[in-house]
Amino acid sequence: MKKFIYLLPFIALTIFSCGDDDAVGDLELNFVATYDGQPVATDGTFYDYQNDQKIQFENIRFFIAEIELENNDGSSTSLSEVELINLSGKDAVTAAEGESVSFEEIKGGDYKSITFHIGLSERLNNLKPADIEATSPLQDGTYWSGWGSFIFSTVEGKADLDNDGIAEHNMVYHIGGNQSVRPKTFAGEVEIKNNKTTTLNFEIDLKDMFMGNGQPFDIEKFSAIHTETDVMEDLADRMTEAFNRN
Amino acid sequence: MNRINKISFFVLVAIVALFCDSCKPDEVDPPPPTIGDLEGINYSPTPYELPRLIDFPPMLIPEDNPMTQEGVQLGRMLFFDPILSIDSSMSCSSCHLAEKAFADGQRFSRGVQGGITDRSSMAIMNVGFKRHGLFWDGRSATLEDQALLPVEDEIELHEDWPNVVEKFKRHPDYPTKFRAAFGITDKSEITKELAGKAIAQFERTMIVGAGSRYYEIFVLNEDLPSDEEQNGFLMFTDGARGSLPDAQCFHCHAAPLFTDRDFRNNGLDSVADVADFKDYGRGRVTNFANDNGKFAAPTLWNIELTAPYMHDGRFQTLEEVIDHYASGGHWSPNRDPLMDSISLDAEQKAELVSFLKTLTDTSFINNPDFQSPF
Numbered sequence: 001m002k003k004f005i006y007l008l009p010f011i012a013l014t015i016f017s018c019g020d021d022d023a024v025g026d027l028e029l030n031f032v033a034t035y036d037g038q039p040v041a042t043d044g045t046f047y048d049y050q051n052d053q054k055i056q057f058e059n060i061r062f063f064i065a066e067i068e069l070e071n072n073d074g075s076s077t078s079l080s081e082v083e084l085i086n087l088s089g090k091d092a093v094t095a096a097e098g099e100s101v102s103f104e105e106i107k108g109g110d111y112k113s114i115t116f117h118i119g120l121s122e123r124l125n126n127l128k129p130a131d132i133e134a135t136s137p138l139q140d141g142t143y144w145s146g147w148g149s150f151i152f153s154t155v156e157g158k159a160d161l162d163n164d165g166i167a168e169h170n171m172v173y174h175i176g177g178n179q180s181v182r183p184k185t186f187a188g189e190v191e192i193k194n195n196k197t198t199t200l201n202f203e204i205d206l207k208d209m210f211m212g213n214g215q216p217f218d219i220e221k222f223s224a225i226h227t228e229t230d231v232m233e234d235l236a237d238r239m240t241e242a243f244n245r246n
Numbered sequence: 247m248n249r250i251n252k253i254s255f256f257v258l259v260a261i262v263a264l265f266c267d268s269c270k271p272d273e274v275d276p277p278p279p280t281i282g283d284l285e286g287i288n289y290s291p292t293p294y295e296l297p298r299l300i301d302f303p304p305m306l307i308p309e310d311n312p313m314t315q316e317g318v319q320l321g322r323m324l325f326f327d328p329i330l331s332i333d334s335s336m337s338c339s340s341c342h343l344a345e346k347a348f349a350d351g352q353r354f355s356r357g358v359q360g361g362i363t364d365r366s367s368m369a370i371m372n373v374g375f376k377r378h379g380l381f382w383d384g385r386s387a388t389l390e391d392q393a394l395l396p397v398e399d400e401i402e403l404h405e406d407w408p409n410v411v412e413k414f415k416r417h418p419d420y421p422t423k424f425r426a427a428f429g430i431t432d433k434s435e436i437t438k439e440l441a442g443k444a445i446a447q448f449e450r451t452m453i454v455g456a457g458s459r460y461y462e463i464f465v466l467n468e469d470l471p472s473d474e475e476q477n478g479f480l481m482f483t484d485g486a487r488g489s490l491p492d493a494q495c496f497h498c499h500a501a502p503l504f505t506d507r508d509f510r511n512n513g514l515d516s517v518a519d520v521a522d523f524k525d526y527g528r529g530r531v532t533n534f535a536n537d538n539g540k541f542a543a544p545t546l547w548n549i550e551l552t553a554p555y556m557h558d559g560r561f562q563t564l565e566e567v568i569d570h571y572a573s574g575g576h577w578s579p580n581r582d583p584l585m586d587s588i589s590l591d592a593e594q595k596a597e598l599v600s601f602l603k604t605l606t607d608t609s610f611i612n613n614p615d616f617q618s619p620f
């Protein structure tokens with residue numbers, strides 16, 4: 001009994017602990033661009049397109065918006081309004097690591113799924129840089145005043161179409177405009193544990209994007225897309241298809 | 247209570263008390279007693295309101311360096327004062343001249359002892375809006391950090407900061423000015439970091455655009471463009487949708503800052519391998535080989551005044567710059583995918599130049615607040 005008394009202070013410590021009693025944990029979302037499952041290095045590495053043609057990537061960047069966890073009761077827990085994911089500047093090693101965004105102190109428990117917009121919701125896209133606070137990730141994006149839209153996603157690179165080892169054909173794909181946003185729900189339980197970080201891994205497979213459904217995107221015909229809305233919407237659909245949670 | 251129980255009780259009370267205390271928000275220590283030689287001087291900084299131009303994003307101001315009239319005034323003095331150089335012969339303004347929109351008109355700049363910089367001086371305009379680092383290669387993260395480098399750069403001012411700080415302390419005005427800007431109580435508290443903060447505050451005020459024809463025509467709609475200016479605008483922004491060539495400029499030089507604040511290779515040099523670039527540029531900072539030969543896309547405000555052009559000042563005129571872009575530049579493995587030959591006839595090239603000249607804002611270079619206070 002006398003020994004026990006020495007433990008009292010420590011028991012008191014645990015009981016009087018400052019934080020509230022609810023369990024909270026952190027959530028990290030990790031994004032990796034792949035090509036046929038292999039991480040995409042933006043360092044001149046060639047990837048197979050079709051008919052012995054090759055493509056390489058220089059800039060891969062996109063916004064995701066209205067990021068929410070869906071609770072089992074149908075309500076949702078908001079994580080972030082908008083994040084910019086930049087997968088450029090990667091060699092083979094850093095490409096595999098990808099880029100992450102983290103959210104802290106999320107209520108612990110099981111969630112049904114995670115959902116976000118690939119691109120910007122209309123609400124965000126109708127804002128202009130002048131009206132947005134300086135710390136917003138939107139300020140690191142590009143605003144296209146001609147469209148009245150941010151660029152949601154950028155995939156830039158080059159292609160070697162005549163198989164001579166030189167990438168002479170430019171690929172400049174910019175997706176934007178309210179018609180191009182694609183909300184996507186990624187099913188599967190998300191468990192947030194007390195004082196732990198849960199990581200969800202997302203992969204954007206650019207082979208699916210450019211070769212998807214046995215219907216290759218015609219990079220020869222469409223070298224640069226920044227105004228043709230139907231082609232842009234096709235690309236937005238392809239990118240959404242290529243976006244998966246592992 | 248027996249002895250042991252008493253001790254335990256006090257230990258418990260002490261620990262609980264300590265713990266509860268740690269739950270309170272951190273208390274700020276009372277300011278140290280003011281005993282310094284400057285404490286008699288009034289310290290009441292006046293906030294500095296930056297002008298907001300239509301369509302411009304808000305500027306990100308570091309929380310530990312709020313803008314004040316007194317800070318800006320001190321920064322301006324430091325910017326123009328040769329006290330920062332080893333032999334009191336040069337200041338920041340020696341390579342950043344008001345009449346050249348704060349570039350210097352030279353291909354490379356001559357430093358304090360005759361050495362030559364390895365890149366061309368940059369125009370200091372709208373630098374407060376930069377988000378991915380200063381310099382052609384983005385190697386300085388903040389204006390506060392950047393301002394410290396020229397002083398100890400062997401080619402530029404070739405002085406030591408401890409020496410400069412001593413000169414400030416002996417100076418008849420600087421101790422008072424540092425007090426007014428940052429509330430120091432004694433001149434021994436003057437540091438290079440405070441000098442960097444003041445210079446950064448001054449540079450954040452150097453906002454350009456409102457006095458340009460571009461702003462009058464395309465933002466305020468208070469004047470009409472000439473046919474040449476209008477065609478140049480349409481080609482620059484790909485606004486003609488096919489009836490005029492798309493010159494692709496505004497991907498990398500996007501309004502309203504006329505830069506996308508990114509690093510790109512705009513085809514200045516032809517190399518077979520990215521290891522062969524003479525100046526690695528961004529690659530020197532990131533150590534990522536594919537960044538070799540990439541440089542910051544500069545703002546095009548006042549571009550008429552900042553010749554020669556590019557990081558090595560290789561082009562003397564805007565006509566040469568347009569010829570370069572029309573050709574698509576030189577191929578290299580990482581030439582930007584946005585670089586492609588553009589078929590522009592002589593008239594269209596001239597129209598692009600007329601459009602670029604609408605970005606000239608002489609009210610900026612003549613602004614009395616940006617001239618030497620000495």
